[in-house]
Amino acid sequence: MAAIELRGAVKRFGPITAVDGLDLEVPEGICLGLLGPNGAGKSTTMRLLTGQAIADSGELRVLGHELPGDAKAARAEMGVVPQLDNLDVDVTVEDNLAVYARLYRVADVGAAVDRGLDLARLRGRRREAVDKLSGGMRRRLLLARGLVHEPKLILLDEPTVGLDPQIRTELWTLIDDLRTRGTTILMSTHYIEEAERLADEVAVMDKGRVIARATPAELIAAHAGTHTAEVYGPPERLTEVRAVAEEQGLAVRPAGPAIAIVGSERAGDGAVPDDAVIRAASLEDVFVLLTGTDAE
């Protein structure tokens, strides 16, 4: 049984179609990265899965529960880590965990709190108010709160957005541990590195639909080939190089001050200048080619 099944899900907000006939299946035990630019419909998809948004049409099933009718039962078995920190800042670390253990009907609240404190590595600060914690500690606590009932499925909505690299790496380690233990994870992100590092499979989402899905390596092979050539120089030169490459049917994308010729191993004579920097093709190349949006 798939942990998540969406068939033709549509969600509109007035004239805007945030989710547009989305088909998505997440098998049990994998980490699926939902990668897409801002406004691709990732957060709306997450809200559909928790019953906080109701689809205008389509079929949604989470852990065997039909949504929206059985959303409450589905939520009892899944954990959610939101994009924004919504901890109770005046309340102690342990009370933050205890409240959610009760909300999730955990039988042994004390044990759940201890487990959460261990996961967040905050045992020594259990009686401190949350507003005394650093940003990284708060983020770990937020993750521990979403896992306080040991859910089968966890939804991570942009789990490391706005965090500095050190905290991001810490969280990646925690998420990777969960994946190793067999928890099904659906993680929305617009960070390429996060998807590459954590996801077994990546679904690229744009304009409310999944436009490509495979393992990171398969996506790269299918859409970007093996190598990418980055060419630096003044704008006039880059325009010339781009024109030659595109004449040969190669995909070219902007890459900061340079242009990137994707699939450069297929380039004919003269398409890739001698001074180009050749590197392995990346998920970022795929993302930009498919969505037309610069990656982060």
Next chain:
Amino acid sequence: MTTPTGRRLRRLEPAAISGVMSREVANFRTYWKGTTFSSILEPIVYLIAFGLGLSATLVDEVNGVPYVQFVGTGMVATAVIFSSAMPAMFGTFVKHRFQNTYDAILAAPVDVEELVSAEMLWIGARASVYGCVPLLVTIGFGLDPAWGMLLVPIFCFFTALGFAGFGVTMAAIVAKIDQFNYVTALFVTPLFLVSGAFFPINELPEGFRILAQLNPLHQLVELVRGGAFGYDEIDLIRFAGLVVFAFVMWRIAVNRMEARLID
């Protein structure tokens, strides 16, 4: 509704409601001192200013009741509306718009009806305690204790439930926090001024007297005075009216919050 582990999930589950209330209790432990201090000090200041000040200069008694006791019993209603409608309005708005608390709660197996019910019950319980403070202070100012006063927390509870529902509804409707100024000016202040807390409403023009009968705070004031000075048969109808008020506001609050919280 049953989860694969066999746990039944129904509407208005006590576990969901107590879970949400436990969050309120955890937060309340961080600010109860200030709230309690002001809830005790305010009636003392009012009683000194209105009760002793006015009774010494302008009004000695109303309907045979010393003015300080008339105001003291009336101030229960003031305490109830200010400890129910106001925290419901501002608390709900802040938790929803600024703290994103409801997103976290609704990601757990809690629905909007349970969330709103728990918030209202907590505010009702708190206001039923704080509502009694002016009565206790008035006893300190010479009001004789009476057995009928034991029912006052129940009257306060149902009135506070209704005004908590009103506050939650307003929080779901307004677009900006500043708009609570309109709500306060148009509803809260007139309701407590024409509740009969500070002067008897039979002194008002007929139109106002009729409107006052529709004011739940006026019914509360009459019930509290009944508790202090003796109940009438009509007080049963007054109490039934407060229960209906609480029920209607609960359903409206749930409806408006569902529209606000579920896309």
